[in-house]
Amino acid sequence: MTCKEFLALLDDLIDGTVAAETRAELESHLSRCGHCEVIFNTTRKTIEIYRSHEIYDLPAGLRDRLHAAIMARCKRNCS
Amino acid sequence: MAIIQPIAGELEPHPDVALVERVRAGDVAAYDALVRKYERQIFRISQHITQNREDAEDVVQDAFLKAYEKLDQFQGNSKFYTWLVRIAVNESLMRLRKRRTGKMVSIDEDITTDEGSVPRDLADWAPDPEQNYGQAELAEILRKTIQGLPQGFRIVFVLRDVEGLSTEETAETLGLSIPAVKSRLLRARLQLRERLSRYFHRKKGSRHAKPREAAPRETNPDGIGGSEK
Numbered sequence: 001m002t003c004k005e006f007l008a009l010l011d012d013l014i015d016g017t018v019a020a021e022t023r024a025e026l027e028s029h030l031s032r033c034g035h036c037e038v039i040f041n042t043t044r045k046t047i048e049i050y051r052s053h054e055i056y057d058l059p060a061g062l063r064d065r066l067h068a069a070i071m072a073r074c075k076r077n078c079s
Numbered sequence: 080m081a082i083i084q085p086i087a088g089e090l091e092p093h094p095d096v097a098l099v100e101r102v103r104a105g106d107v108a109a110y111d112a113l114v115r116k117y118e119r120q121i122f123r124i125s126q127h128i129t130q131n132r133e134d135a136e137d138v139v140q141d142a143f144l145k146a147y148e149k150l151d152q153f154q155g156n157s158k159f160y161t162w163l164v165r166i167a168v169n170e171s172l173m174r175l176r177k178r179r180t181g182k183m184v185s186i187d188e189d190i191t192t193d194e195g196s197v198p199r200d201l202a203d204w205a206p207d208p209e210q211n212y213g214q215a216e217l218a219e220i221l222r223k224t225i226q227g228l229p230q231g232f233r234i235v236f237v238l239r240d241v242e243g244l245s246t247e248e249t250a251e252t253l254g255l256s257i258p259a260v261k262s263r264l265l266r267a268r269l270q271l272r273e274r275l276s277r278y279f280h281r282k283k284g285s286r287h288a289k290p291r292e293a294a295p296r297e298t299n300p301d302g303i304g305g306s307e308k
Binding site for chain 2: 007010011014035038039041042043045046047049050051053054055056057058062063066067069070071073074075077
């Protein structure tokens with residue numbers, strides 16, 4: 001397996017959507033290729049960091065205000 | 080953060096189904112529950128697309144109102160959340176169009192076709208690299224980094240990896256083919272990884288890995304937070 005072939009299946013490996021046989025080939029490539037090992041580990045970490053950190057938080061005050069505005073108009077439309 | 084849910088083989092109805100039925104029967108309190116459940120996610124998605132706080136606030140309001148008004152059109156073939164996200168994405172793109180009058184705005188903009196290049200000169204990251212930054216500093220790094228992605232990559236990454244939609248749901252929401260979603264997701268992940276490397280790379284002899292101190296350059300080092308053009 002070449003690095004290019006590995007990269008084409010990187011997402012499937014990260015997402016756990018590869019068949020057992022393909023996974024074994026990918027893991028075999030990983031054990032021999034330091035470059036792809038770094039790409040695999042740091043790409044997985046990238047996703048994990050974005051998943052676990054709230055970068056656009058909705059502050060409680062704003063949340064309440066938006067919520068009240070939405071519900072007020074929904075109720076008006078309802079009546 | 081949203082948890083990825085399996086879309087196949089779900090035997091029990093999604094809890095939103097009962098809430099939607101109650102709203103249809105005139106129970107506004109049930110809609111209140113749906114708004115509370117999803118307003119944070121819808122705000123995040125809108126902020127990622129519009130990159131403007133006021134616009135994102137407007138989108139949250141407009142998307143929930145539109146969903147309420149159009150609830151009769153919701154078929155139940157997809158999840159309520161996915162349907163709501165589609166409305167919010169469209170509202171966000173409309174906001175962008177208003178801001179950039181005369182310019183086309185679509186999820187296809189800034190997409191190039193440099194398929195399949197293998198990154199080289201890779202620097203490994205420090206273990207738990209985010210520990211080297213304070214919460215606010217880290218959030219700023221993550222914001223700047225993702226803002227620098229082309230729009231069409233950013234939306235796919237946000238829906239798929241941050242908000243936990245499946246590939247199929249992301250494709251349906253954005254009106255893209257599944258191969259297009261997969262291709263964009265891979266490139267989004269790789270570009271983000273490369274951009275974050277400037278902050279997170281392992282630095283010899285130091286626990287800290289700050290980019291200002293002679294960060295190693297990787298392939299295609301365009302500016303963090305720079306223009307999409």
